[in-house]
Amino acid sequence: MTTKEIVIEAGQELRGDVDETLTVELRSGKAEIFGTELAIGQKYQFTSGMKFSIFTYWGCTVNIISSHDDYYVARDENPTHIYLNVHGMLEQLRQKAESEKTRGPRIMVTGLPDVGKSTLCRMLVNWAARLGRTPILVDLDVGQNQISIPGTIAAMVIRRPASAEEGFRIDMPLVFHYGYKTPGENIGLYNEIVSSMAMYVNIRSENVEKSLISGVVVNTCGYIRQEGYESFKHVAKTFDVDIIIVLDSEWLATKLVSDLPSVKVITLPKSGGVVPKDAAKDKFRENKIREYFYGPKNNICPHVFTMEFNEIKIYKIGAPQIPDSCLPAGMILKNPYNKILPIAPSPALVHHVLSVSSSNDPEQLLTKNILGFVVVQHVDSDKRTLTLLSPQPNVKNKLLIVSDILFVDMK
Known part of the structure; x- marks a missing residue:
């Protein structure tokens, strides 16, 4: 790790996409990150995959502690x-x-x-x-x-x-x-x-x-x-x-x-620091889910527990659109997009994120908000049990909604 002192002139922006760990400390002047004001002398740490942009209206000096030069002072027109x-x-x-x-x-x-x-x-x-x-x-x-x-x-x-x-x-x-x-x-x-x-x-x-x-x-x-x-x-x-x-x-x-x-x-106009990030979107999604269970700095220990099939009910919202040619003559399939389908627990659910509904009635799954999330880590069809990753020690509401979003917990 090396420490560099960087002077940012008034109206300029220090931008960075962090490869590993990077620490920023405001030494003098005033600056902000996406509208949040920085405090002089406080160290702000950014981890792999994070993006930051330090803007100053009046000019400032910052220290950057990093093993990579994954940052630069932008001198383009800033909006x-x-x-x-x-x-x-x-x-x-x-x-x-x-x-x-x-x-x-x-x-x-x-x-x-x-x-x-x-x-x-x-x-x-x-x-x-x-x-x-x-x-x-x-x-x-x-x-x-x-x-x-x-x-x-x-x-x-x-x-x-x-x-x-x-x-x-x-x-x-x-x-x-x-x-x-x-x-x-x-x-x-x-x-x-x-x-x-x-x-x-x-x-x-x-x-x-x-x-x-x-x-x-x-x-x-x-x-x-x-x-x-x-x-x-x-x-x-x-x-x-x-x-x-x-x-x-x-x-x-x-x-x-x-x-x-x-x-x-x-x-x-868009900011000059905005770049296409298709390659990073999957990483962002994974990090966002990991943050939910483990905290932004891996400072939370989630729970892993087993539930029996008969303790919960799992549903999926939205049926595949079937072409009219595949339907019986004269039949019209109404609103397949919001059809609520019961799902039998099976190994196919492993790594899927499940939403915990606030509703006790399956018919209200569309209109009720959700309380939180769990991830299916294992399904034992013989014992008829699921192993779930959860921020809580149990699931209080037993109506779960399956998502197409996956999370493989490697920790």
Whole structure:
């Protein structure tokens, strides 16, 4: 490990993709990571696969402790000032809502894949939290969710800025099961759970004045073609958004202006630090699930226990689409996307993530949120038992929903 002192000029950004362990210490000046302010003298540690971006408005000096030069000071045009201006506009709308006792701004962030949508959402809610606001962050990205694990959509009230190292402190999130990596695998189900999420978020906003004034920030998937574009419009209407921020896509912005004339559409540039990350997406998903069970710094010890087949009931949401030519004459299969199918425990479930439903009624699996997750580690068909990995010593609710998301626990 070597220590290097780096001077970052005003308006510049230090970017890094960590190969191994990297430690950052702010020595002088002021700086932030994705809207979270750094403290002078505090060491921030980033582990393999993590990405960071240190931006300074006034200039600063940092120490980097690393065995690799997996970082650089970017001198390209940085859009952070533009993003901060958007934050200023949103704060003015919150102040107006506060004085008039009305609803604060509702923002949806969209664009092509890998343009920095999640990062912009994180910055906007972090800046709001630093002013004492409590916006609701809704993450509809089922592939790389900031709040929950892959295969879900989630929302939570942001009461404090995210940790520079570990992200948001997950405090009582609202999570809905989807079970697939992309919206296109079951777009009907995706739209239905988005509607369920919007209903709960609307209830929260209407009953808590501070959340009503602070507004809602909605992050979306980078999926804009065919059904995906219609899904964007569904999200905008369901959450009743006032502003849509489109990152790096004039085509999408123009189309949304035409189709949603009552919504203000803003086009913003993406950051130069955003790069395509297809090769890293599977690693991100694996790390997110591992973090759920073991903690962000491997400081949690999960439980492994056995349950009998008759103690639980397992379901899958969504039946395969059958071509009309394969159906009996005159038969119409209604809504196969949200069909609730009982699943018999078998070795095929090994390594699958299962969602623990809050419902006691299988018919309500679509409309009820989930309580947590377990992973099937082993199935003994002879003894009729399953071995589960869980953050809790038992599963209190016995209705489980199988996901297509896999996690192989190598620890």
